[in-house]
Amino acid sequence: xxxxxxxxxxxxxxxxxxxxxxxxxxxxxxxxxxxxxxxxxxxxxxxxxxxxxxxxxxxxxxxxxxxxxxxxxxxxxxxxxxxxxxxxxxxxxxxxxxxxxxxxxxxxxxxxxxxxxxxxxxxxxxxxxxxxxxxxxxxxxxxxxxxxxxxxxxxxxxxxxxxxxxxxxxxxxxxxxxxxxxxxxxxxxxxxxxxxxxxxxxxxxxxxxxxxxxxxxxxxxxxxxxxxxxxxxxxxxxxxxxxxxxxxxxxxxxxxxxxxxxxxxxxxxxxxxxxxxxxxxxxxxxxxxxxxxxxxxxxxxxxxxxxxxxxxxxxxxx
Amino acid sequence: xxxxxxxxxxxxxxxxxxxxxxxxxxxxxxxxxxxxxxxxxxxxxxxxxxxxxxxxxxxxxxxxxxxxxxxxxxxxxxxxxxxxxxxxxxxxxxxxxxxxxxxxxxxxxxxxxxxxxxxxxxxxxxxxxxxxxxxxxxxxxxxxxxxxxxxxxxxxxxxxxxxxxxxxxxxxxxxxxxxxxxxxxxxxxxxxxxxxxxxxxxxxxxxxxxxxxxxxxxxxxxxxxxxxxxxxxxxxxxxxxxxxxxxxxxxxxxxxxxxxxxxxxxxxxxx
Numbered sequence: 001x002x003x004x005x006x007x008x009x010x011x012x013x014x015x016x017x018x019x020x021x022x023x024x025x026x027x028x029x030x031x032x033x034x035x036x037x038x039x040x041x042x043x044x045x046x047x048x049x050x051x052x053x054x055x056x057x058x059x060x061x062x063x064x065x066x067x068x069x070x071x072x073x074x075x076x077x078x079x080x081x082x083x084x085x086x087x088x089x090x091x092x093x094x095x096x097x098x099x100x101x102x103x104x105x106x107x108x109x110x111x112x113x114x115x116x117x118x119x120x121x122x123x124x125x126x127x128x129x130x131x132x133x134x135x136x137x138x139x140x141x142x143x144x145x146x147x148x149x150x151x152x153x154x155x156x157x158x159x160x161x162x163x164x165x166x167x168x169x170x171x172x173x174x175x176x177x178x179x180x181x182x183x184x185x186x187x188x189x190x191x192x193x194x195x196x197x198x199x200x201x202x203x204x205x206x207x208x209x210x211x212x213x214x215x216x217x218x219x220x221x222x223x224x225x226x227x228x229x230x231x232x233x234x235x236x237x238x239x240x241x242x243x244x245x246x247x248x249x250x251x252x253x254x255x256x257x258x259x260x261x262x263x264x265x266x267x268x269x270x271x272x273x274x275x276x277x278x279x280x281x282x283x284x285x286x287x288x289x290x291x292x293x294x295x296x297x298x299x300x301x302x303x304x305x306x307x308x309x310x311x312x313x314x315x316x317x318x
Numbered sequence: 319x320x321x322x323x324x325x326x327x328x329x330x331x332x333x334x335x336x337x338x339x340x341x342x343x344x345x346x347x348x349x350x351x352x353x354x355x356x357x358x359x360x361x362x363x364x365x366x367x368x369x370x371x372x373x374x375x376x377x378x379x380x381x382x383x384x385x386x387x388x389x390x391x392x393x394x395x396x397x398x399x400x401x402x403x404x405x406x407x408x409x410x411x412x413x414x415x416x417x418x419x420x421x422x423x424x425x426x427x428x429x430x431x432x433x434x435x436x437x438x439x440x441x442x443x444x445x446x447x448x449x450x451x452x453x454x455x456x457x458x459x460x461x462x463x464x465x466x467x468x469x470x471x472x473x474x475x476x477x478x479x480x481x482x483x484x485x486x487x488x489x490x491x492x493x494x495x496x497x498x499x500x501x502x503x504x505x506x507x508x509x510x511x512x513x514x515x516x517x518x519x520x521x522x523x524x525x526x527x528x529x530x531x532x533x534x535x536x537x538x539x540x541x542x543x544x545x546x547x548x549x550x551x552x553x554x555x556x557x558x559x560x561x562x563x564x565x566x567x568x569x570x571x572x573x574x575x576x577x578x579x580x581x582x583x584x585x586x587x588x589x
Contacts (some may be wrong), residue, residue: 025411027413029406029412032402033402036462036465039395039399039455039459040462044460045497046436047435047436048428048432051435061439089479103336113358114325120577122337124573124576126340127339127579129343130342131516132568133538133542133568135540136347137562139560140344141343160542169533184340231584241429247431248523252522269435290465293427318405
């Protein structure tokens with residue numbers, strides 16, 4: 001230790017500076033960053049710039065592109081099909097983000113009050129849906145929701161056979177069914193995130209709350225909920241991003257059907273780009289989708305960022 | 319803590335239901351895959367006939383191999399470039415480093431949809447569509463943000479004294495990375511590798527767009543998607559067997575690595 005202090009003084013850095021070596025810009029450090037930067041620039045940044053550029057043209061990918069001004073963007077918000085797809089995305093936000101976070105909070109709140117037996121196994125099973133490929137998930141749920149699947153079998157067994165239907169093939173139930181698959185994919189992730197957060201809460205806070213006569217609800221709002229702020233923020237960011245960019249699950253269950261009842265922007269991006277050869281339209285939609293995701297993520301981060309002094313105050317008030 | 323025993327029992331019951339719901343679809347697909355016996359010997363029989371049929375018809379041997387080649391290459395390349403960049407961003411004054419980190423942060427939540435179309439055209443221009451390159455190169459690019467953030471936050475947590483001691487001993491910057499930091503970074507690298515492997519293995523849209531025609535390099539999820547689409551929709555038990563084949567390697571790896579993966583993801587995510 002003495003040596004490091006001596007070294008710091010020798011370089012002339014203030015004693016409190018944590019990284020003396022970082023005082024001057026080091027151009028050679030770019031050599032270390034270059035390989036990662038090259039991959040990122042060529043395969044992420046350049047394509048995005050290209051997408052933005054293509055979005056201002058009418059182009060079928062083969063003949064000469066003609067400038068289209070903002071018409072592709074106007075179509076995103078005026079074309080009834082695309083507007084409907086954006087609407088579906090909003091519905092899916094409830095199923096993919098709001099429900100899993102609420103379920104996760106509810107269960108995590110209950111778990112914070114007791115000692116859980118078999119926690120490691122429980123966590124591993126709850127996290128399983130995150131590990132499976134969405135194509136596997138789609139195949140599994142297509143079977144479960146099929147005409148002769150277990151859901152209908154249960155309904156028929158309890159005398160509700162009238163409700164039985166091909167859930168993913170029915171105009172009224174296809175979108176909520178996909179939504180519930182999304183809920184299933186995400187609630188375990190939320191629970192596992194919140195459990196990790198709860199593990200960092202000082203147990204004596206709960207003891208103190210109970211001595212003060214706080215009930216389960218009070219305990220949850222005063223201690224658990226404020227402490228989980230970072231986990232709630234990350235859970236919302238992950239689930240909202242998943243909801244808005246979701247392609248795999250829908251493509252492998254309904255392809256947007258029946259009719260247009262489960263279309264989402266990403267399905268149109270794929271179809272416009274690779275099936276209908278409307279490259280400008282596809283790009284504009286992709287750009288809007290990206291901006292939408294960045295804005296929503298930004299809002300969540302701002303709304304839930306750590307504010308220690310406010311947080312303490314809130315805890316007391318609640 | 320004093321909580322009524324009935325509450326503890328009730329909470330456990332609810333948790334068991336939650337776990338059963340989480341496990342049910344996989345269990346259901348396994349049960350389906352073992353029934354019917356390839357549709358050959360009629361319903362009611364139990365066996366692996368569906369697996370034989372899925373394996374021979376769907377080319378899943380080659381698909382699983384492709385997935386492994388792609389995922390392992392992406393993991394190795396990404397981890398290597400992420401260690402270099404993460405080290406520099408944590409311990410050197412990189413010109414424009416803050417801007418770079420901001421860019422990478424955006425990269426973390428970017429929808430692939432916005433990159434796939436130009437990627438396709440770019441890779442087609444290079445003659446790489448329908449090759450391993452078309453799967454590996456973009457996937458490395460898209461994994462770089464996570465990798466760099468991950469390694470940067472780990473390297474930043476290493477006590478500066480350790481680096482300075484090495485510096486005083488006359489070690490150069492690369493030597494410090496190789497001999498001082500990498501040995502202690504191995505657990506962080508292993509967790510990163512597990513996460514990247516999982517993401518890459520399961521990636522669907524990139525594969526669908528970038529290797530649409532060449533069955534030899536198609537990944538397992540893509541093969542499953544094609545297989546379960548058109549011609550096998552009428553054979554749910556064979557499709558189920560195919561799904562189990564695709565899920566099996568990842569589930570086995572998950573059973574072994576779940577502790578590392580979950581702890582890594584929950585802690586890393588909040589960072």
